[in-house]
Amino acid sequence: xxxxxxxxxxxxxxxxxxxxxxxxxxxxxxxxxxxxxxxxxxxxxxxxxxxxxxxxxxxxxxxxxxxxxxxxxxxxxxxxxxxxxxxxxxxxxxxxxxxxxxxxxxxxxxxxxxxxxxxxxxxxxxxxxxxxxxxxxxxxxxxxxxxxxxxxxxxxxxxxxxxxxxxxxxxxxxxxxxxxxxxxxxxxxxxxxxxxxxxxxxxxxxxx
Amino acid sequence: xxxxxxxxxxxxxxxxxxxxxxxxxxxxxxxxxxxxxxxxxxxxxxxxxxxxxxxxxxxxxxxxxxxxxxxxxxxxxxxxxxxxxxxxxxxxxxxxxxxxxxxxxxxxxxxxxxxxxxxxxxxxxxxxxxxxxxxxxxxxxxxxxxxxxxxxxxxxxxxxxxxxxxxxxxxxxxxxxxxxxxxxxxxxxxxxxxx
Numbered sequence: 001x002x003x004x005x006x007x008x009x010x011x012x013x014x015x016x017x018x019x020x021x022x023x024x025x026x027x028x029x030x031x032x033x034x035x036x037x038x039x040x041x042x043x044x045x046x047x048x049x050x051x052x053x054x055x056x057x058x059x060x061x062x063x064x065x066x067x068x069x070x071x072x073x074x075x076x077x078x079x080x081x082x083x084x085x086x087x088x089x090x091x092x093x094x095x096x097x098x099x100x101x102x103x104x105x106x107x108x109x110x111x112x113x114x115x116x117x118x119x120x121x122x123x124x125x126x127x128x129x130x131x132x133x134x135x136x137x138x139x140x141x142x143x144x145x146x147x148x149x150x151x152x153x154x155x156x157x158x159x160x161x162x163x164x165x166x167x168x169x170x171x172x173x174x175x176x177x178x179x180x181x182x183x184x185x186x187x188x189x190x191x192x193x194x195x196x197x198x199x200x201x202x203x204x205x206x207x208x
Numbered sequence: 209x210x211x212x213x214x215x216x217x218x219x220x221x222x223x224x225x226x227x228x229x230x231x232x233x234x235x236x237x238x239x240x241x242x243x244x245x246x247x248x249x250x251x252x253x254x255x256x257x258x259x260x261x262x263x264x265x266x267x268x269x270x271x272x273x274x275x276x277x278x279x280x281x282x283x284x285x286x287x288x289x290x291x292x293x294x295x296x297x298x299x300x301x302x303x304x305x306x307x308x309x310x311x312x313x314x315x316x317x318x319x320x321x322x323x324x325x326x327x328x329x330x331x332x333x334x335x336x337x338x339x340x341x342x343x344x345x346x347x348x349x350x351x352x353x354x355x356x357x358x359x360x361x362x363x364x365x366x367x368x369x370x371x372x373x374x375x376x377x378x379x380x381x382x383x384x385x386x387x388x389x390x391x392x393x394x395x396x397x398x399x400x401x402x403x
Contacts, residue, residue, distance in 0.1 A: 028317055030356040030385075039386040041319070041356035109272050150298075152270035152277070158298060188296075188317055198272060 019200070021050040021058075025159055027189030029066055032162075034183025035076075037089075042068035044187070048099060060099035064117065066187075067092055071123055072177060080125060080175065081133050088126045093141065093165070095119030101149060108199045109151040113161070117143040121167045123176060137176030139167035149191060151199050157191040239267040239375065243395025247284055249388055260285045261391060263292075267299070275300055278314065278361075282391070290323035290352075293383070295359050308368040312379075314361035320387045323352035357385025365397075373399050 029042040048062025071091040081087045101113035121141045127133045147161025166182040242264050250257035263282035270277075276299040284291040297316025304311060363379025375397040383389040 028319075028356070030317065030358075039355060039357065041354075150273060150275065152273045152275070154272075156270070158275070158277070 019052045021060075022194045023048040023050060023060070023062070024192040025062075025189050027066075027159070027187040029068065029185055029187045031068070032184040032186055035181035036068075036183045037070050037073045038183070040068070040070045042066050044093070046097070048097070050099070050101065053100075056103040056105065058099075058101045058103070058111075060097075060101065062097045062099055064095045064097055064119075065092065066095075077125065077177060080135075081127060085127055085133065087133065088128065089123060090126075091121055091123045093119065093121045095141065095143060097143075103199065111149040111151075111199065113147050113149060115143070115145050115147060115161060115163065117141075117163075117165075119143075121165075125176065135175050137169070137173075139169050139177075141165055141167045147187075154196040154198060155192060157193060158188075159191040160186065160188040162186050236269055236271050238269075238400040239397040240400060241265050241267075241375075241395050241397035243280075243282075243377075243393050245282070245381075245391045245393030248390045248392065251388075259291075261393070265395060265397065267397060276312075276314075278316070282393075288325045290321065293318050293320045293389075295319070295381075297359055297361055299361065299363075301365075308366060310365040310367050312361075312363055312365060314359075314363075316359045316361070318357050318359040318383050318385075319354055320357060320383070320385075320389075321352075321354045322387065355386040357383050357387060359383050363393075375399070 023046075025046040025048070027044055027046065029044060031038050031040055031042075044064060044066030046062045046064035048060045050058045050060035053059040068091040070089065072089040074087070077087055077089055095117040096119055097115050097117040099113055099115050101111040104110045104112070119141050121139045123137045123139070125133065125135045125137070143163045143165040145161050145163030147159065147163075150158045152158060163185050164182060165185055167180060169177055169180050171179060243262070245261045247259045247261060248257065261282045261284045263280060265278060265280040268277045268279075269275075278295075278297045278299050280293075280295040280297070282293050282295070284293075295316055295318040297314045299312045299314035302311045302313060360382045361379055363377055365375055365377040367375050376395070377397060378392075378394045381389075381391045381393060383391070
């Protein structure tokens with residue numbers, strides 16, 4: 001399995017256009033505000049593939065998965081269980097993102113970017129010690145935000161973004177969170193890039 | 209929808225200021241050290257005012273970047289309670305340096321772990337030894353857990369060419385989020401490699 005993964009990565013790197021970049025981004029998340037439990041965290045990882053599109057603009061596609069603990073506010077989902085029962089809520093967010101970084105002339109180690117995502121949020125409802133109240137709720141999710149990439153070495157970088165995520169809940173179905181919800185989320189992590197190299201100033205015709 | 213947190217503006221401002229400022233290069237290398245401090249905010253439940261802290265720090269600087277990545281651990285000594293924080297921050301040397309004094313600012317994430325005694329405040333009534341809440345409408349609070357918050361850092365580093373292996377520093381860290389803390393810290397960093 002591991003060999004297959006590295007073989008696939010090798011093929012991708014070899015077959016990539018000269019300026020393409022493969023990016024792996026493990027990240028920590030914190031929810032800032034919104035309809036879910038704020039100030040709680042999560043963790044995730046994104047794998048992306050970036051191509052130069054036009055002058056200093058790149059276009060990237062990435063798959064992003066994030067696990068969020070203690071997702072909903074207790075008082076908002078307390079009606080799902082009898083009084084006195086402690087209901088836990090977690091969520092797995094799977095997103096396909098369109099990422100548009102822009103290189104900064106004279107400072108190519110900085111790349112601000114915009115991000116637009118579409119995916120799914122799967123919320124889990126569990127009660128410790130029993131499976132009687134276990135359930136899950138899938139919701140179509142849209143996200144948009146802005147962020148910054150910063151190159152530290154030829155392999156490593158820092159990346160952080162702020163996103164607004166909105167989940168569309170099927171209100172006709174009973175169980176789970178009763179209505180659409182949205183929240184602000186910040187993600188911070190270390191970014192690994194292949195192939196190794198300094199980010200070129202893509203506005204310039206000079207080689208990096 | 210709850211209001212957008214004001215401190216996010218601070219973070220974005222920090223990012224923009226470092227992005228737009230001249231890209232001075234930090235020294236490439238690794239520094240490790242120890243640090244101690246005092247927490248200044250008061251909170252009856254979680255911590256005491258003037259609680260002492262002690263911990264360690266690693267600072268990494270890189271060839272291409274003016275930012276320094278600081279990884280830290282701080283344990284707060286509070287009677288009958290567990291309180292520690294693991295942090296990761298990006299530090300930036302301000303371009304107003306003295307010959308051997310380097311002011312810096314930074315921002316990052318802090319993961320704060322806490323545990324209250326089971327008979328203390330905030331314990332869920334269904335837990336053994338827990339006290340009843342004041343009224344049925346009073347929500348039970350977690351007695352232990354980990355919370356994510358934002359750390360804002362401002363400090364001063366002593367860095368003299370003739371004493372290049374030892375770098376004392378002092379800084380103020382404001383932790384904003386579910387667990388607010390204001391800690392004044394001083395410590396010493398030792399250069400492991402690079403310059």
